[in-house]
Amino acid sequence: MSGGRPVNPRGTKYEKVEFPVFEFPVVGKARYSYTTGEALGRFLAGLKEGKILGTYCAKCGRIFVPPRIYCSYCFKEVDGWLEAKDEGVVVTAVMSYISATRARLEKPVAVGVIKLDVPGRQFNDHFFPGLMHYICGASEDDVKSMRIFGAKVKAKWKRPEQRTGSITDIECFEVVWP
Amino acid sequence: MTIRNLNFKHRVAVVGAGLTLFRSRLLETPQELAWLAAKQALDEAGLTLKDIDCVVIGSAPDAFDGVHMKGEYLAEGAGGVHKPTIRVFVGGATGVFVPIAAWWHVASGLCKRVLAVAEEKMSHAAKPHTQYVFRYIWDPIVEKPLNPNLIWIFAMEMHRYMHKCGVKKEDIALVSVKNKRNACGHPSAQLCMPNITVDDVLKSEVLVWPVQLLDISPTSDGAAAVVLASEEEARRITDTPVWIKGIGWTLDTTHWTNRDLAYPEYVRRAAEMAYRMAGIDNPRKQIDVAEPYDPFDYKELHHMEGLGLAKKCEAPILTREGVTQRDGDLPINPSGGLLGVGNPISAAGLMKVAEIFWQVRGEAGERQVKKPVYTGLAQAWGDLMQAGTVIVMGI
Amino acid sequence: MDNRYSFKELQHIEALRLAPRGMAKELLADGAFCPGGRLPVNLSGGALAEGVPFEVHGLARLSYAVGVMRGEIKAEVDKAETAVVHSWRGVPTTTSVAAVLRI
Numbered sequence: 231m232s233g234g235r236p237v238n239p240r241g242t243k244y245e246k247v248e249f250p251v252f253e254f255p256v257v258g259k260a261r262y263s264y265t266t267g268e269a270l271g272r273f274l275a276g277l278k279e280g281k282i283l284g285t286y287c288a289k290c291g292r293i294f295v296p297p298r299i300y301c302s303y304c305f306k307e308v309d310g311w312l313e314a315k316d317e318g319v320v321v322t323a324v325m326s327y328i329s330a331t332r333a334r335l336e337k338p339v340a341v342g343v344i345k346l347d348v349p350g351r352q353f354n355d356h357f358f359p360g361l362m363h364y365i366c367g368a369s370e371d372d373v374k375s376m377r378i379f380g381a382k383v384k385a386k387w388k389r390p391e392q393r394t395g396s397i398t399d400i401e402c403f404e405v406v407w408p
Numbered sequence: 409m410t411i412r413n414l415n416f417k418h419r420v421a422v423v424g425a426g427l428t429l430f431r432s433r434l435l436e437t438p439q440e441l442a443w444l445a446a447k448q449a450l451d452e453a454g455l456t457l458k459d460i461d462c463v464v465i466g467s468a469p470d471a472f473d474g475v476h477m478k479g480e481y482l483a484e485g486a487g488g489v490h491k492p493t494i495r496v497f498v499g500g501a502t503g504v505f506v507p508i509a510a511w512w513h514v515a516s517g518l519c520k521r522v523l524a525v526a527e528e529k530m531s532h533a534a535k536p537h538t539q540y541v542f543r544y545i546w547d548p549i550v551e552k553p554l555n556p557n558l559i560w561i562f563a564m565e566m567h568r569y570m571h572k573c574g575v576k577k578e579d580i581a582l583v584s585v586k587n588k589r590n591a592c593g594h595p596s597a598q599l600c601m602p603n604i605t606v607d608d609v610l611k612s613e614v615l616v617w618p619v620q621l622l623d624i625s626p627t628s629d630g631a632a633a634v635v636l637a638s639e640e641e642a643r644r645i646t647d648t649p650v651w652i653k654g655i656g657w658t659l660d661t662t663h664w665t666n667r668d669l670a671y672p673e674y675v676r677r678a679a680e681m682a683y684r685m686a687g688i689d690n691p692r693k694q695i696d697v698a699e700p701y702d703p704f705d706y707k708e709l710h711h712m713e714g715l716g717l718a719k720k721c722e723a724p725i726l727t728r729e730g731v732t733q734r735d736g737d738l739p740i741n742p743s744g745g746l747l748g749v750g751n752p753i754s755a756a757g758l759m760k761v762a763e764i765f766w767q768v769r770g771e772a773g774e775r776q777v778k779k780p781v782y783t784g785l786a787q788a789w790g791d792l793m794q795a796g797t798v799i800v801m802g803i
Numbered sequence: 804m805d806n807r808y809s810f811k812e813l814q815h816i817e818a819l820r821l822a823p824r825g826m827a828k829e830l831l832a833d834g835a836f837c838p839g840g841r842l843p844v845n846l847s848g849g850a851l852a853e854g855v856p857f858e859v860h861g862l863a864r865l866s867y868a869v870g871v872m873r874g875e876i877k878a879e880v881d882k883a884e885t886a887v888v889h890s891w892r893g894v895p896t897t898t899s900v901a902a903v904l905r906i
Contacts, residue, residue: 234773235452235766239596240444241429241436241630264548274549294666296550302661322571322669324563325617330555332539341560343665360665362551362564374617379571397550480897493898 269297272311278395280387282314282346284359295346295359314359316385316400318346321358323365325373340365340373344383344403364402372405382406414685416515421642421649422507422801423635424453425762430598430630430750433531438473439485441631442527445755446486449633453645455521460635462519463488465495466506466526468753468790471541474532486525486633499790500701501657502526503632503757504797508655510636520641527631528752545792547662559624561793563616565669566706570618572670573721575709577618581609582727583705584622587741590734591748593774596759598628598750609705625703628750632758634765650768653783654688654800656681662792675714675787678796683716686783686800691716692738695800696781697767699760701789702745711787712740715798739777742767757788757797764801804889805861806849815889816844819901838879846871846878861890865902872906 266274269285273296276283285308286293287301295314300307323342329335346359353359365378366386372378383403393399426448428434428441436444442465450456465486467478475481479495482488496502496509503526510524533541542558569575585604592600601608604622612622642649658681660674661667679691688694700711709723717738718726726732732740743749743763746756764784766772783802789795804819806812813827821842822830830836836844847853847867850860868886870876886904 234593234595234775235425235771236427236448236595236762239427239429239448241431241434241441241596243429243431244433244435262548266549270549294663296547296663296665322564322568324560324567324619326557326560326563326615327617328557328559328615330540330543330557332557341554341556341564343564343669355668355670357666362556362560362665363554370617376567376571396553398553477893477897480893483897 267299269299273297274395276313277397277399278393280316280390280393280399282316282385283311284314284348285311292357293348293351293353293359295361312348315347315349316387317406318344318383318403320365320378320381320383320405321345321360323368323373323378325370338370340368340378342378361397363397363400365405366402367405367407378405417517418515418638418640420511420514420636420638420652422652422761422765423637423642423645423649424449424451424455425634425765426450426452426632427596427759427762428631430596430628430752430755430759432598432626432628434529434629438467438475438478438527438529439482441529441629442482442485442525442633445527445631445633446523446525449523449635453635455635455645457487457523460487460491460521460523462513462522463491463493464506464510464513464522464524465493466497466502466524466754466758467495468497468499468502468528469541471544472533472753473529482525482527486527487523492519497754498657498659498795498797500703500753501757501788501790501795501797502754503759504761504786504788504799505657506754506758507634507636507652507761507799508657508797510634511652511655514636514638517638520638522636523633524636524758525631525633526754526758528755529629530627530752531629557616559616559619561664562704563619565710565793566704567618568669569706569710573724575721575724577610578606579724579728580623580706580709581606583702583708584609584747586727586733587702587705587708587745587747589744589748590742590775591744594744594749596630596750597744597748598626599748600744601748619704623705625746625751628752630750630752630755630759632755632762634758634761648769648803650765650801650803652799652801654682654684654686655798656683656685657795657797659791660794662794664793671720672710672714672789672796674794675711675789675796675798676716678798679715679787682785682798682800688783688800691785692718695738695783695785696779697739697742697764697777697784699741699743699745699763699784699786701757701760701787702741702747703751703756705747707789708741708745711789714796715785715787734775735778737779739779742772742775742777744775757786760786760788761799761801768802804844804849804864804887805891806845806851807855809851811891812844812849815891819887819889821887843878843880846880857892861888861900864888864890868904872904
């Protein structure tokens with residue numbers, strides 16, 4: 231590699247070597263307590279009741295799900311709350327074979343982004359009320375063939391007594407095949 | 409949104425660059441890595457630390473190195489002791505943001521010679537897996553309870569892009585093949601795979617369909633550094649300073665479930681900002697070589713379109729036709745990119761800046777692209793798929 | 804200036820050369836740094852009174868100084884034409900930023 235930069239880059243590669251010489255393990259357990267704020271607080275309370283709530287800005291017409299109390303584009307307070315339907319279409323979906331810790335899953339799961347319906351409103355591709363969630367009723371082939379794109383889905387809620395006011399009060403969005 | 413009538417005191421040039429090896433696990437501590445890269449950059453510029461007025465440090469989430477206040481921690485390895493030093497951070501976009509911030513220092517007249525260093529050690533976040541650290545990137549309230557793996561989000565973006573533009577996995581895999589082969593010409597490269605084929609990529613482990621193992625860049629340790637100088641100083645230091653012609657950066661919302669994933673709007677805006685400053689109105693013709701950020705193979709295509717180097721959905725066609733090879737009309741990632749050289753989050757972007765620097769000077773050795781290089785571009789991307797940083801350099 | 808810990812205020816006063824080294828405590832006892840004194844320091848009370856949301860507080864002190872200099876904030880100070888605002892961070896102190904404001 232004559233004349234090529236970088237010349238002799240330095241660094242020492244190593245394979246895993248036992249502590250204590252080359253690795254020093256530090257284990258800590260920090261737990262966080264996140265505030266939900268006004269908007270998400272109400273959103274979660276809505277989920278407990280089986281509703282998907284959102285906010286809207288009258289100036290630019292945007293609808294926010296998940297809701298915020300400000301419109302980040304007009305930079306003013308939102309003008310009110312509304313209820314989105316718990317159904318919509320799949321904007322994108324994937325099939326996961328690994329868990330959050332990169333372990334192989336026994337059964338792969340489908341997840342995706344769902345564009346939610348709001349009565350009387352149409353949304354383009356650039357901005358829409360949408361949530362990431364699990365998608366059930368879709369096979370590996372449905373995802374790989376892209377049949378799932380644009381499919382209609384409806385939320386599958388946990389039973390009221392099982393809900394805690396969390397995004398997991400919805401088990402998944404179930405595909406409504408024609 | 410864009411800068412008009414930009415008025416600044418001094419033209420700024422890059423006069424030296426340095427890199428360490430990029431490997432999945434390096435023995436050196438973060439400060440030592442920063443020191444190795446910084447020393448090489450200074451040596452190339454023929455300068456010592458005494459000549460440097462100010463230092464800019466870039467390092468992405470503290471969670472990887474596992475040390476809070478990374479800027480301060482790295483300062484002594486990066487030459488920042490007893491000097492005006494700052495740390496900047498925009499996730500993966502940091503690597504290109506570091507020279508942007510360094511540009512401010514010099515263009516304003518405040519500093520004459522600036523050392524810019526980026527470093528990352530992803531191997532520190534070893535258990536259970538480096539990916540697990542990324543769980544703090546999600547919205548804690550509406551996303552984390554679903555136990556997501558970060559690859560979901562890239563898979564979703566990739567699949568949306570494939571769907572909207574009608575792109576097949578085979579076309580996307582060509583990028584991985586190109587870059588992992590290109591990397592064989594790079595002395596720092598972690599993953600030189602001279603014989604890799606599209607078939608290899610398509611047969612690799614499926615993580616989150618459509619993302620497979622060989623579609624992704626590796627996690628790495630590494631550091632990079634560049635030296636910037638004002639016009640007067642630059643001409644004294646070297647015969648071939650590489651001028652910074654344009655810079656741009658933009659952030660999009662973290663509410664990624666509300667926007668279209670098929671097109672990187674934030675990259676387009678950052679590029680527009682940089683192009684306006686550089687006086688470029690036809691990037692496809694006026695940029696000779698580009699290093700867009702490629703942590704995943706589909707991202708190279710995605711970013712090419714955001715940068716205006718290809719029309720929407722046209723990037724896979726250019727790739728298939730060989731236009732983006734080193735001997736093509738628009739070489740893309742001649743360094744081997746993140747896919748081949750490695751991905752120590754912030755250092756990766758600066759590695760690309762260094763590559764453009766060497767390409768413009770004709771010093772890229774085996775990787776030197778065939779066509780003459782006057783203007784080059786490096787771009788990085790970061791945070792929760794929302795930050796775009798762009799730098800245009802040339803002679 | 805940052806007075807997250809009370810001794811820091813004295814340390815910073817001396818480092819900013821607003822008092823000769825070692826003399827800050829005498830001047831403090833004399834009332835030099837109090838409202839109405841020769842060189843009022845932290846008229847807002849600083850971190851000790853206002854609290855410390857880390858990165859926010861430096862900017863809050865800067866806005867306060869601007870407010871005093873413009874007369875928008877009532878404060879016991881004879882002249883308000885030049886101010887110095889300072890912040891620090893690191894364990895125990897690794898970096899500092901100082902700004903001088905002038906009307």
